Amino acid sequence: MSSYLPVLVLFVLAVAFGLLSLLVSITLSPKARSQAKEAPYECGIVPGREAPERFPVKFFLVAMIFIVFDIEIIFFFPWAVVFRELGGYGLAVIGIFAALVFESFVYLIGNGALEWGPRQRQRRAEIVSPDRTLTSTIRRVGAEGRPAALEPAALAPAAHHAPGHGDHGHGDHGAAA
Amino acid sequence: MSSLAAVLAQAAPGLTAGPAAAAPTPTITVPDIEWTALLPILVLGLGAVLLLTLTSLARGTVTRSGYAIYTVLVATGAMATAAPLWGRVHAWDHLGKWELSPPYGPFSAVAGAIGVDGFSVFITLLIGVAVILGALLADDYLRREGIDGPEYYVLLLLSATGGVIMAMANDLIVLFLGLETLSIAVYVLAAIHLKRVQSQEAGLKYFVLGGFSSAFFLYGVAMVYGATGSTNLVQIKDLLAVKVPTHNALLLIGLGLMLVGLGFKVAAVPFHSWSPDVYDGAPSPVAAFMASGVKAAGFAGLTRAFLLGFGQFASDWQPVLYFLAAASMLVGAIVGITQTNVKRALAYSSINHAGFMLMALQAASPKGVTGLLFYLATYTFMTVGSFGIATLAGRTGDGHHDLADYRGFSRTNPALAGLFVLFLLGQSGFPLTSGFVAKFGSIAAAVDAGSWHLAVIGMVSAAISAFIYLRIIVAMYMAESDTEAAEKAPKAARIKVPFGAGLALVACALATIGFGILPNGLNRVAGEAEPVLVKEPVPAAASGADGAGLTGLDLTTIPTTPTTR
Numbered sequence: 001m002s003s004y005l006p007v008l009v010l011f012v013l014a015v016a017f018g019l020l021s022l023l024v025s026i027t028l029s030p031k032a033r034s035q036a037k038e039a040p041y042e043c044g045i046v047p048g049r050e051a052p053e054r055f056p057v058k059f060f061l062v063a064m065i066f067i068v069f070d071i072e073i074i075f076f077f078p079w080a081v082v083f084r085e086l087g088g089y090g091l092a093v094i095g096i097f098a099a100l101v102f103e104s105f106v107y108l109i110g111n112g113a114l115e116w117g118p119r120q121r122q123r124r125a126e127i128v129s130p131d132r133t134l135t136s137t138i139r140r141v142g143a144e145g146r147p148a149a150l151e152p153a154a155l156a157p158a159a160h161h162a163p164g165h166g167d168h169g170h171g172d173h174g175a176a177a
Numbered sequence: 178m179s180s181l182a183a184v185l186a187q188a189a190p191g192l193t194a195g196p197a198a199a200a201p202t203p204t205i206t207v208p209d210i211e212w213t214a215l216l217p218i219l220v221l222g223l224g225a226v227l228l229l230t231l232t233s234l235a236r237g238t239v240t241r242s243g244y245a246i247y248t249v250l251v252a253t254g255a256m257a258t259a260a261p262l263w264g265r266v267h268a269w270d271h272l273g274k275w276e277l278s279p280p281y282g283p284f285s286a287v288a289g290a291i292g293v294d295g296f297s298v299f300i301t302l303l304i305g306v307a308v309i310l311g312a313l314l315a316d317d318y319l320r321r322e323g324i325d326g327p328e329y330y331v332l333l334l335l336s337a338t339g340g341v342i343m344a345m346a347n348d349l350i351v352l353f354l355g356l357e358t359l360s361i362a363v364y365v366l367a368a369i370h371l372k373r374v375q376s377q378e379a380g381l382k383y384f385v386l387g388g389f390s391s392a393f394f395l396y397g398v399a400m401v402y403g404a405t406g407s408t409n410l411v412q413i414k415d416l417l418a419v420k421v422p423t424h425n426a427l428l429l430i431g432l433g434l435m436l437v438g439l440g441f442k443v444a445a446v447p448f449h450s451w452s453p454d455v456y457d458g459a460p461s462p463v464a465a466f467m468a469s470g471v472k473a474a475g476f477a478g479l480t481r482a483f484l485l486g487f488g489q490f491a492s493d494w495q496p497v498l499y500f501l502a503a504a505s506m507l508v509g510a511i512v513g514i515t516q517t518n519v520k521r522a523l524a525y526s527s528i529n530h531a532g533f534m535l536m537a538l539q540a541a542s543p544k545g546v547t548g549l550l551f552y553l554a555t556y557t558f559m560t561v562g563s564f565g566i567a568t569l570a571g572r573t574g575d576g577h578h579d580l581a582d583y584r585g586f587s588r589t590n591p592a593l594a595g596l597f598v599l600f601l602l603g604q605s606g607f608p609l610t611s612g613f614v615a616k617f618g619s620i621a622a623a624v625d626a627g628s629w630h631l632a633v634i635g636m637v638s639a640a641i642s643a644f645i646y647l648r649i650i651v652a653m654y655m656a657e658s659d660t661e662a663a664e665k666a667p668k669a670a671r672i673k674v675p676f677g678a679g680l681a682l683v684a685c686a687l688a689t690i691g692f693g694i695l696p697n698g699l700n701r702v703a704g705e706a707e708p709v710l711v712k713e714p715v716p717a718a719a720s721g722a723d724g725a726g727l728t729g730l731d732l733t734t735i736p737t738t739p740t741t742r
Contacts, residue, residue: 082205089207103226110233 061113065105072101208288215291216258217301218341221308224251225334232327239327245316245677248330249309252337256305263298267705283709285347289409292347292481296708299550300344300477303557307470308337310561310681315462317675318568322370322460322575329369333466336362340474347710349398349408349435349486352478356394356442359474360387363467367459373575379458386441386451394438400431410486411712417489432494435482436501442475445535446504449528453516456524457578461571464520465564468527469557476534476553484541485710491541498539503634505532510642519570520578522645523563526604529642530556536635537619540626543707548618550703555603555611555692562600562685566593569672586653589670594653596686601646603689606639611692618700 079086079094086093108114212219228247232239264272268281283294311333319325339358346352364387368380398408404427405413437448444452456464483494509529516522530552537548570586570593571577587594603610606617616639623632674682692699 085205086207100226103230107229107233110236 058116061108065108065113068101068104068108072098208290211284211286211291213258214262214284214286214293214345217255217262217305218338218345220251220255220258221334221341222338224248224254225331225338228327228334229331241320242316242677244325244327244330245312248312248334251334252305252308252312255337255341256302259298259301259305262293262301263295266293266295266298283711285411285711289411289712290348290351291345292410292710293345294709294711295706296480296546296550297341297345297477299703299706300473300553301341303473303554304337304340304344304470307466307473307557307561308333310557310565310685311462311466311470313677313681314465314561314565314568315460316677318460318462318575318678321573322372324369324371329366329463332362332366332369336360336366336466337470340470340477343474344477344481346478346481347410349401349410349482352482353391353395353398355474356438356478357391359471360391360442363463363471366463366466367455369463370460370575373458373460375458376460376575377458379455382451382458383455390438390441390448392438393434393441397431397434397436397438400427400434402431404428404431410481411710413486414488414710415712417487428490429493432483432487432490433497436479436494436497439475439479439482440501443472443479443531443534444505444524444528445501445531446508446528447501449505449508449531452528453521453524456527457518457520460575461520461564461568464524465561465568468523468560468564472527472531472534473553473557476538476549479538480546480549480708484538484546485708488541495539495541498535499628499631502532502535502539503631505529505535506635506638507532507641510638510645513642513645514648516645517580518578519580519583519649520564520567522580522649523560523567526642526645527560529638530560530604532638533616533619533635536628536631537622539628539631540622542622542626543704544618544625545622546706546708547700547704548615548622550706551618551696551700552615554699554703555615555689558685558688558692559600559603559610559612562596562682562689563604565678565682565685566597566600569593569674569678572672580649580652583649583652584656590672593672593674593682596682597653598650599686599689601649603693605643605646609690609693611689611696614693614696614700 075097076094079090083090224247228244228251232244261272261275261277264277265281266283269277270281271277283292285292312330315329315333319329336359339355339360339362342355342358343352344355346355364380364384366380367383368377370376401413402408404425405416407413407416441448441451456467459467483498484491487494505528509525509527509532513522513525513529516525534549534552534556537545537552539545540548567578568575570583570590586597599610603612606612606615616635620632620635623629623635
């Protein structure tokens with residue numbers, strides 16, 4: 001246990017130094033309280049709006065990808081130090097490790113983590129009906145009330161799809177064939 | 178180890194002491210790797226990575242149920258690679274047509290980090306079964322909930338990899354590695370239902386509490402290392418056999434902290450508070466895997482660390498396990514009967530079962546291990562079956578788990594209700610089901626070890642917990658359905674059982690009845706699956722200058738008073 005004594009001493013010194021600094025600044029510093037002084041950022045321009053702001057979630061994803069590389073580099077350092085001693089075995093091991101880390105990168109890119117711009121819907125939808133074509137689904141203005149013989153025959157099965165379906169339906173319906 | 182020591186020695190020569198570090202030009206001995214011993218781990222892990230890579234590169238090309246079929250194949254492959262290990266451990270010279278390579282008998286590999294014995298192979302097979310059942314249950318579920326994708330299956334396989342590592346760990350660090358691989362995947366699995374806020378909540382809760390428990394475990398490992406100078410279970414055991422540490426407290430604190438970490442994973446009572454919330458919130462197939470695979474891995478870790486590594490300290494940890502077992506059995510049973518949510522009730526019943534398994538483990542005898550393994554094997558099928566019914570009965574949205582939702586279930590879904598009754602009776606320990614034999618084995622082991630009171634507590638808790646199951650059965654069979662429509666037209670409310678889930682349920686039912694009527698086969702296998710610690714046979718190449726640090730234990734390198742290090 002005695003070998004841990006320096007650690008303990010260092011710990012006590014660190015705490016003491018922190019406390020001492022606080023104490024000195026509280027007792028010796030001149031006080032001039034004002035609203036500007038109490039503001040979170042005392043210097044510079046007075047904040048005009050709230051700091052929290054909406055930002056695209058893509059930034060978060062990029063940060064996550066960065067962390068993946070960061071962690072990888074952290075593990076590379078100790079390996080690089082004993083690179084010669086470890087030889088081929090070390091190279092193989094770090095290669096496997098790097099491959100596994102890059103695998104996560106493949107997954108991220110494969111799932112569109114680096115695709116910027118408006119989000120494209122990649123919903124895999126079942127094909128609604130093989131009868132549905134462009135002519136059968138588009139509703140023609142003024143078609144109501146005309147004789148049924150004039151209507152396209154395939155309109156009936158698709159009738160329950162309300163107008164406005166085209167608004168949110170621009171996914172790739174036919175992709176799941 | 179020695180590479181780190183070399184680095185430290187270069188940086189500051191005063192920091193480390195010892196023969197290995199004092200050498201001016203350190204050579205790092207590369208461990209001899211027995212690949213066949215690692216095959217189950219490699220098949221599961223590489224299978225997961227391969228699935229993730231392939232589906233990332235070629236999205237949208239996987240056919241219906243493709244992920245589940247792939248996962249079942251990978252798990253079957255891992256079990257197939259574990260089978261020759263079982264043969265080698267039991268000194269068979271051939272398995273079918275294949276000649277098995279020596280050394281026969283239990284062995285340790287990768288510089289003593291991995292131990293292959295009957296116990297680890299048994300748990301490996303059990304985890305493989307849990308993965309297969311989990312994949313079968315999830316296949317239709319994920320499509321039903323609109324969250325189909327490779328992620329669930331990848332995480333399932335990775336988590337199983339961790340479980341197998343835990344089952345084979347001969348080193349506390351390796352055990353921790355397995356624990357983390359297992360846990361991190363399951364944290365994500367619990368939160369995988371993106372459309373259910375309860376699932377997200379469950380994932381977060383499990384993650385935060387699980388992170389704490391992992392930290393406890395790691396701190397315990399550090400304490401044990403401080404007390405014994407090693408994290409390798411073989412070296413620790415050999416050291417403790419030669420000399421009892423003078424500063425016992427450090428070791429005991431370490432053991433206690435490790436017990437906290439592992440007790441959390443198996444949901445033993447003071448550390449159980451997460452489990453009802455998480456089982457309820459997590460997707461039902463995930464809950465099935467958590468109750469079967471994760472629990473098996475947790476008990477494997479407990480057995481390896483405590484029974485194998487610290488067998489000499491049994492008189493110190495037995496009372497603690499005694500308390501945990503008693504508390505788990507009683508709290509699980511008593512709190513369980515007040516639950517009105519079926520999944521929460523199953524979670525408390527799972528806590529109760531964990532108590533029974535702890536009771537078998539605290540006997541610290543071969544009979545106790547046999548009882549534990551038999552219990553784990555039969556419980557896997559019963560709990561996966563129960564959660565499988567809950568998966569189907571939860572319907573789209575996975576939200577119909579109230580006891581009220583099961584009213585009249587026998588009339589709308591007679592087959593599912595019948596299976597559920599079987600699984601529930603099995604869990605309550607009804608004769609002619611596997612649960613009865615399992616509970617009997619656990620109680621018998623406790624009685625043999627002289628823990629009469631614990632055995633009595635176990636029997637009382639079994640009687641109390643029967644009420645949990647009867648309550649569900651009564652709701653299914655004797656209560657009128659809430660909606661009159663369902664009463665009038667029971668067939669309209671019938672749940673269509675998908676093929677995969679049906680297969681899993683039938684397999685679970687057959688196992689529950691089969692091991693109940695003919696338990697001898699499984700009991701014999703569980704009896705042969707004894708955990709053993711084997712010292713690594715020193716390879717000829719590594720037995721030279723610096724081999725001692727990595728391979729067999731050289732007692733002279735361990736200081737006599739370890740705490741002065």
